[in-house]
Amino acid sequence: MLTNILSIALGAILINNFIFSQFLGCCPFLGCSSKVDTATGMGLAVVFVMGLASAICWVVDTYILVPLGLDFLETLAFILVIAALVQFVEMFLKKMVPSLYTALGIYLPLITTNCAVLGVVLLNVQNHYNFIESVVYGITGGLGFMLAIVLFASVRERIQFADYPECFEGFPICLVSAGLLALAFMGFSGMQIFG
Amino acid sequence: MTTILYSILVLGALGAIFGAVLAYASKVFHVEVDPRQEAVREALAGANCGGCGYPGCDGYAAAVAAGEAPCNKCVAGGAATAAKVAEIMGVANDAAEKMVAFVPCSGAHDIAEPRFNYSGPVDCRAAMLFGGKSSKLCTFACIGLGNCERACQFDAMHVENGVAKVDRSKCVGCGACVDACPKSIVKLIPESQKIMPACRNQDKGAQVMKICKVGCIGCMKCQRECPADAIVVTNNVATVDVSKCVQCGHCADVCPRHIIEYFGK
Numbered sequence: 001m002l003t004n005i006l007s008i009a010l011g012a013i014l015i016n017n018f019i020f021s022q023f024l025g026c027c028p029f030l031g032c033s034s035k036v037d038t039a040t041g042m043g044l045a046v047v048f049v050m051g052l053a054s055a056i057c058w059v060v061d062t063y064i065l066v067p068l069g070l071d072f073l074e075t076l077a078f079i080l081v082i083a084a085l086v087q088f089v090e091m092f093l094k095k096m097v098p099s100l101y102t103a104l105g106i107y108l109p110l111i112t113t114n115c116a117v118l119g120v121v122l123l124n125v126q127n128h129y130n131f132i133e134s135v136v137y138g139i140t141g142g143l144g145f146m147l148a149i150v151l152f153a154s155v156r157e158r159i160q161f162a163d164y165p166e167c168f169e170g171f172p173i174c175l176v177s178a179g180l181l182a183l184a185f186m187g188f189s190g191m192q193i194f195g
Numbered sequence: 196m197t198t199i200l201y202s203i204l205v206l207g208a209l210g211a212i213f214g215a216v217l218a219y220a221s222k223v224f225h226v227e228v229d230p231r232q233e234a235v236r237e238a239l240a241g242a243n244c245g246g247c248g249y250p251g252c253d254g255y256a257a258a259v260a261a262g263e264a265p266c267n268k269c270v271a272g273g274a275a276t277a278a279k280v281a282e283i284m285g286v287a288n289d290a291a292e293k294m295v296a297f298v299p300c301s302g303a304h305d306i307a308e309p310r311f312n313y314s315g316p317v318d319c320r321a322a323m324l325f326g327g328k329s330s331k332l333c334t335f336a337c338i339g340l341g342n343c344e345r346a347c348q349f350d351a352m353h354v355e356n357g358v359a360k361v362d363r364s365k366c367v368g369c370g371a372c373v374d375a376c377p378k379s380i381v382k383l384i385p386e387s388q389k390i391m392p393a394c395r396n397q398d399k400g401a402q403v404m405k406i407c408k409v410g411c412i413g414c415m416k417c418q419r420e421c422p423a424d425a426i427v428v429t430n431n432v433a434t435v436d437v438s439k440c441v442q443c444g445h446c447a448d449v450c451p452r453h454i455i456e457y458f459g460k
Contacts, residue, residue, distance in 0.1 A: 060209070068201050077209060084213035088220055095224035161321050 005136050008129075012140035018116045019148040020185035025116030029149055030174060032107065039153035043146025045107040047139060050120050052089065053082050054138025057121035058131050071125075078121045086111060116145055152181060231283055232260035238279040240271035244348050246369025259284060270294065271349070271367040294368035294383040296352065296361045298343075299395045301454060302336040304357040306408045318342060320377045328378065331357075332406035335396040337380050346375030363458065389442045389459035392417075392426075392433040399431055411454050417446035426455075 018024045025046070032042040057078050065071055090108050093101040101108075111117060120141045124134040155177050164173050236256035247268035249255035258264035259280060266284055267277035273293060313330040315321050319342040322330055329336050339357035346352075351365035352372050359372075359381065372381045384391060392411055396403050400412030413431035425439035426446050433446075433455065447457035 064205060064209075068205060069198065070202055070205055073202055073206065077206060080206070080209055080213065084217060087217055091217075091220050091224040094226050161316055161318065163316055 005133065008133055008137050009140040012137055013144040013147060014185070015188045015191050017144045017148055017185050017188075018119065018141050019145060020182040021189060022119065024119040025114050025145055028107075028110065028114060029145075029152065030171075030178070032110075033149050033153040033156055036150060036153045036157060038107075039149045040146070042107045042110075043142070043149050045111055046114070046116065046145045047142030049082075049086060049089065049108070049111045049114075050117055050142035050145075051135060051139040053078075053085055053117050053121055054124055054134045055131070056085060057081050058124060058129075058134040061121075061125055062131075074122065074125055075118070078118055082117055082121070116141070148181070148185075152178060155181065229260040232256050234283045235259050235280050238272075238276055238283060239269050240276060240367075242271045242348055242367075242369075244271050244367070244369040244371055246270035246367070246371065270369045273367065293386045294370075295363050295366040295386045296343075296368065296370070296372050296381050297384045297391055298337060298359045298361060298381055299391065299393055300335070300337040300358055300380055301393045301409050302331055302333055302358055302407055303355070304339075307336050307357075307410075308332040308406045323377055333396055333398075333403075333410065335378075335380075335394075335398075336407075338378065342375045342377065343372035343381055346371040385437060387442075388435070388437050388440065389457060390426075390435055390440060390444060390447060391456050391458075392435065392454055393456045394454045395432060397430040397432050403431075409452050409454050412452060414451060416449050416451060417455060420449045421446055 012018075016022060019026060019029050028042055028046075033039050060077060060081055061071075061074060065073060065077060070077075086108060090101075093108070120138050121134075124137055127133075127137075129137055156174065159173055159177060162173075168176065233256075236252060239252045239256060241252055243251040245251065247255045247264070247270065249258055249264065249268075252269075255264060255268060259266060259268075266280040266286060267274075269276045269280065270293075272279075308331065310330055310332045311325070313322055313325070315325075317340050319338040319340045322338050322340055328334055329338055331338075337358045339354050339359065341354040341359070343359050344352045344354050348369070348371065349365050349367055351362045351367070353360055353362065363386070368383055368386075370383055373379075373383060375381075380395065394407075394409070394411040396407065396410045398406075400414065403410040403412050411428075411432045413428045413433070415428050417426045417433050418428050422443065422445065423439050423441045425436045425441065426433055427436070428434075442459060444457045444459055447453075447455040
């Protein structure tokens, strides 16, 4: 059980990193990575929402959709759940934990339409994970996202001083360095942990 | 048929439940926002320049509504905005003196002698990594790669021939350029101050003569001629005491290097 969870966690963070090998959540990855501070905020928000969404979507799927034979509605139902959940969490945090609310700031509502969050809940179903495995996969998937976006933001902060050809100014150099970073993560691909 | 019915029912029910929960939650978790905060936010310039020292206009509006910030901090909006904010908050308006940015350097390319030919990234911070903290022989000089120009949201700062110049008609005094300048050259001066020596070189006169055609040589002529004792030479460079200056412009006329700028013309 424990080795299983460890393998899911390591797999989600490094081997099947959401951004670098599954290419999910690329929009906030490129949009919110100009500074390390904002990247950390975005990463934290994603970890938070992914973990919660995994838990609730697993319950909805297992106790409502599957018994009624409505698995084909998973994508639709999950979008509904995630959208409502993010709204609810935002209101809850604003009232109960204002410090966390200000820390996550505008990133929380931005995540509503993040495909990485939808991806993680659909993958949970696809991989037939149980409740605990789903939650672990959600949280570690978010941690993988955070690792990627913080790494990339640090790279981008340094790119500002680099002497690159003028035609790469702005977004092109960003995409090139994102590609190189993804290539580095490719080194993990195909690895198997504990058989 | 039952599948379709179930689909509609389940999704409809889920939607209705979530809707009800959210509606209920918005009541339970409702956070009181001071109505004055929104009114103040409306009155501000809305440039999010950060000149007030708060994170954006929203941050400043929240601080004003909470009574933690004075009404006159919005530099982009100026006196008119300060008056509006003061009216909303119901307090007396003590308008802040309008400030404008000033670059105390006149070292354009044909005036200040070059130290080396810099062709690296167009960023003052990068250029400072090389010897002497400047590509000009004068170590106090403006590098002229435009960090301030890029920081300015009001199109008021422009690098002309290797030295930054402020367009005083556009400058709102937010201070973004002051923060952006890695050599801390740019400073804010009151707009009513018409006289400023456009040099900050603290080298001895003979050395300045060698490296710059106009730099202040600390000859003390302005200090001797000033009727108000407002301009003094300290560390080999002329500085104006704003509180004493009578804005007569005499120092600008007598300066043998013509380095004292007079805006009152």
